[in-house]
Amino acid sequence: MISDLLQSIRFKVSLFVLVLIVSTTLVFYLITIQITKSHIQTEVLKRAESLCNGIGSTAGYSFVSGDILGLDNMVYRIKAANKDVEYIAIVDPDMMTIVHSDVNKGGQRMSQAAGKVLREEQNGSVVREVFSSSDKIFELSSPIIFMKKNFGSVIIGINKSVLINTQRTVQKRIMMVFVVILFTGILGSVILSSFLTRPIKELSSGVEELKKGDRGNPLRVYSRDELGRLTESFNEMTALIAVQRNKIAQYAQDLEEAYISTIRVLSAAIDARDPYTLGHSTRVSQLSSLIGREMGLTRKELEELEMACLFHDVGKIKTPDAILRKQECLNASEKMEMMRHTEYGAEILHKAPSLHRFILPVRHHHEWFNGQGYPDGLRGDRIPLFAAIISVADSFDAMTTDRPYRKALSEEEAKRELLSFSGRQFNPDLIDAFIKVFEDQSSRILRHQ
Numbered sequence: 001m002i003s004d005l006l007q008s009i010r011f012k013v014s015l016f017v018l019v020l021i022v023s024t025t026l027v028f029y030l031i032t033i034q035i036t037k038s039h040i041q042t043e044v045l046k047r048a049e050s051l052c053n054g055i056g057s058t059a060g061y062s063f064v065s066g067d068i069l070g071l072d073n074m075v076y077r078i079k080a081a082n083k084d085v086e087y088i089a090i091v092d093p094d095m096m097t098i099v100h101s102d103v104n105k106g107g108q109r110m111s112q113a114a115g116k117v118l119r120e121e122q123n124g125s126v127v128r129e130v131f132s133s134s135d136k137i138f139e140l141s142s143p144i145i146f147m148k149k150n151f152g153s154v155i156i157g158i159n160k161s162v163l164i165n166t167q168r169t170v171q172k173r174i175m176m177v178f179v180v181i182l183f184t185g186i187l188g189s190v191i192l193s194s195f196l197t198r199p200i201k202e203l204s205s206g207v208e209e210l211k212k213g214d215r216g217n218p219l220r221v222y223s224r225d226e227l228g229r230l231t232e233s234f235n236e237m238t239a240l241i242a243v244q245r246n247k248i249a250q251y252a253q254d255l256e257e258a259y260i261s262t263i264r265v266l267s268a269a270i271d272a273r274d275p276y277t278l279g280h281s282t283r284v285s286q287l288s289s290l291i292g293r294e295m296g297l298t299r300k301e302l303e304e305l306e307m308a309c310l311f312h313d314v315g316k317i318k319t320p321d322a323i324l325r326k327q328e329c330l331n332a333s334e335k336m337e338m339m340r341h342t343e344y345g346a347e348i349l350h351k352a353p354s355l356h357r358f359i360l361p362v363r364h365h366h367e368w369f370n371g372q373g374y375p376d377g378l379r380g381d382r383i384p385l386f387a388a389i390i391s392v393a394d395s396f397d398a399m400t401t402d403r404p405y406r407k408a409l410s411e412e413e414a415k416r417e418l419l420s421f422s423g424r425q426f427n428p429d430l431i432d433a434f435i436k437v438f439e440d441q442s443s444r445i446l447r448h449q
Contacts (some may be wrong), residue, residue: 003148021185029178036170044084045119045127045138048158051078051085052142053124055154059090060146072099086137086157090144093152115139116316129160134161137397144407180221266314280397285309287393287437288386294433308386315345315362339374342366361386365394368425392434394417395426409439 055078062071075088079101090099095110115130124143128138138158144151264449276400285306292305316324319341323334330338346363364387366377372380383391399414409417415438 021182021188025178025182025185028173031270032174032178033171036174045140048085048140048156049083049125049127049142051088052140052154052156055088055090055156056142056144059144060151060153063144063151064146068098075099075101084159086159087155088157089155091152091155092348093150093212096314098152130157211275238368266310280401281310281313283397284312284390284393287396288389290437291389291392291430291433294432294437296386304357305361305389307385308358309390309393311345311355311358311362312365313341313345313348314389315341315343317348341365343375360384361390363387363389367391369427372423388430392426392430396434 024190051126055074058074059071062068071090075090079085079088085101088099088101089097089105089110091097091110097106097110098109100108100110115128117126118129119127120139125315126141127432128141130139131137138160140158142154144154146185161417268299288309289302294300297305319338323330323337326334342363342365346359349359349362361384363375364384367373367376367378367383367387369380369383369388371377396414396418399417400411402408418426418431418434
């Protein structure tokens with residue numbers, strides 16, 4: 001969820017910066033192109049005007065001296081030196097061509113081509129945009145005034161295609177510059193978005209680690225702005241939570257130890273009602289833990305199994321002393337009442353939600369593997385594992401304990417008895433585990449005297 005939010009923020013920041021850069025770059029590009037185009041055209045026309053004025057000044061002397069040949073030579077040289085000049089003509093006031101860069105047009109009347117006047121100066125100079133058979137041309141016309149006498153005009157045609165090619169070359173260079181600027185801006189937007197989202201990403205990872213309980217080192221503060229102060233506050237909060245968590249863990253451990261101690265005291269009190277069962281629940285718990293370990297139970301499962309064993313006879317609290325401590329064998333009705341201790345135990349545990357996980361082992365630890373046990377006649381794997389383990393340990397301890405109506409069996413005799421009921425009363429796998437525990441002398445349970 002947080003990673004999706006970060007991606008969304010990064011995308012929005014990058015998109016915003018990108019749109020801003022692209023639009024700004026495009027506007028500046030268009031403005032630059034327009035300015036460049038206007039500047040190039042102005043410079044070209046200024047140069048053409050300068051040529052016109054230069055030719056006009058020289059032409060006045062040539063007309064007075066009659067040096068038309070020198071004037072023709074000058075026009076030829078200027079035309080050859082300027083590739084963008086389409087033609088140069090010197091005409092008299094009646095527009096008769098005196099000198100032309102194209103010798104074939106000498107002595108002809110120069111007709112004025114249709115075009116648009118771009119600029120008209122006070123001295124009579126005119127700049128027009130005309131159309132030839134091949135291309136557009138800027139045509140500049142400047143009067144030849146010498147000694148206050150009008151000798152005609154100088155006309156220069158500038159091929160606009162040369163200007164356009166120059167503009168295109170300049171535009172390409174400008175475009176390359178702006179493309180570099182654009183890509184630099186895009187890269188900058190990515191870096192900027194990463195810089196902006198980095199503190200948020202750090203905070204999100206810290207929150208995830210805090211949720212899992214893995215928060216260790218404080219978060220890195222990347223800046224001293226609002227996000228930086230938020231990160232510092234998060235570090236302070238994390239440190240406070242860690243302290244409180246340690247205190248709570250200690251309280252929980254103390255509470256659990258008190259809880260276990262209470263269970264042991266309660267179990268001992270139940271066993272103490274009958275001198276023949278004194279310490280019974282503790283011994284059942286020890287043997288069950290050995291069997292459970294042999295079956296591969298985890299540490300947590302072994303702890304729960306131990307607690308279930310201490311509770312397995314809690315229902316005998318409701319069994320009358322006349323039945324519980326009777327020296328003779330119980331009659332049928334007394335046996336039925338004694339058998340109900342499993343149901344009583346389940347009812348007692350049901351009143352405390354924290355003890356609900358022990359209800360099934362307590363209720364079913366007298367079920368038989370063949371379904372002939374009580375109280376529900378469960379069979380096979382339908383019998384909860386903890387209940388089936390307690391059944392083996394409970395039977396072994398009962399057989400090896402003196403009772404008013406019989407003497408205790410030896411451990412070997414009790415073992416043979418358990419083997420004889422394997423597959424009937426007891427789960428065969430658990431009997432196999434019990435035999436391994438029994439034969440391992442290092443883990444033998446010390447029998448009470």
